Amino acid sequence: MDRFWGLLTPAEHEVLGATGAERDYPPGSVICAEGEITRHVLVVRRGLLRVTATTANGYEKVLAIRGSGDIVGERSAVDGLPRSATVCALNAVRALVLSAPTFVALCQRYPRISWAVLTVVITRQRDTDRQRTQISGTATQRVAAVLIDVALRRGIADQGAVSLSQEELAGIAGTSRESLVRVLRSLRERGIISTGRRKIEIHQVSRLHDLTN
Numbered sequence: 073m074d075r076f077w078g079l080l081t082p083a084e085h086e087v088l089g090a091t092g093a094e095r096d097y098p099p100g101s102v103i104c105a106e107g108e109i110t111r112h113v114l115v116v117r118r119g120l121l122r123v124t125a126t127t128a129n130g131y132e133k134v135l136a137i138r139g140s141g142d143i144v145g146e147r148s149a150v151d152g153l154p155r156s157a158t159v160c161a162l163n164a165v166r167a168l169v170l171s172a173p174t175f176v177a178l179c180q181r182y183p184r185i186s187w188a189v190l191t192v193v194i195t196r197q198r199d200t201d202r203q204r205t206q207i208s209g210t211a212t213q214r215v216a217a218v219l220i221d222v223a224l225r226r227g228i229a230d231q232g233a234v235s236l237s238q239e240e241l242a243g244i245a246g247t248s249r250e251s252l253v254r255v256l257r258s259l260r261e262r263g264i265i266s267t268g269r270r271k272i273e274i275h276q277v278s279r280l281h282d283l284t285n
């Protein structure tokens with residue numbers, strides 16, 4: 073997986089660690105809000121972040137779930153514009169926080185750090201394009217694709233639990249709540265998942281893959 077931290081060498085980790093400050097965010101805390109003018113950059117060390125943005129009709133859409141090794145907040149640091157999305161902690165998050173001037177100075181001094189940022193941004197662009205084209209798949213295919221993606225990010229090989237509310241899952245998969253409820257029921261009946269409050273236990277990631285074909 074092309075995560076920012078994983079693209080860097082131990083020496084570069086040290087540079088970032090020495091210039092940034094480790095910070096803890098309790099579950100539910102808002103790290104930055106869409107439209108506000110803040111510029112710090114985070115590298116997630118532990119935990120999960122939810123990235124959301126408001127649609128034209130006022131609905132809050134989940135754009136991405138980010139986890140350990142991901143970089144967040146790079147857009148405002150680079151272009152100086154207001155935050156493009158709201159980022160909040162889904163669980164206890166620990167992150168390395170860098171001020172925008174520090175981040176920009178590091179990128180200018182260390183081309184490999186800039187290259188890692190570029191790689192991450194390009195990967196996100198590809199993901200976004202893929203999601204746009206997948207939107208024509210069935211609701212089951214889209215939900216399965218999202219669950220596979222979250223499982224991958226959580227390091228779940230074939231079985232494990234992911235913390236995701238039905239609202240979040242519907243937002244990412246681009247389905248209505250009603251159609252999501254139907255898909256989850258069908259996946260439960262087939263023994264592929266079981267569901268709890270804000271939690272989905274995946275029993276077989278491999279069977280989710282079968283559904284996306």
Ligand SMILES: Nc1ncnc2c1ncn2[C@@H]1O[C@@H]2COP(=O)(O)O[C@H]2[C@H]1O
Nearest residue numbers: 123135136144145146147148155156157
């Ligand atoms: N579609 C997306 N996928 C992943 N991360 C995003 C997406 N949109 C916004 N972000 C992140 O959310 C951050 C919000 O603040 P920034 O605009 O500074 O930088 C943004 C990105 O790091």
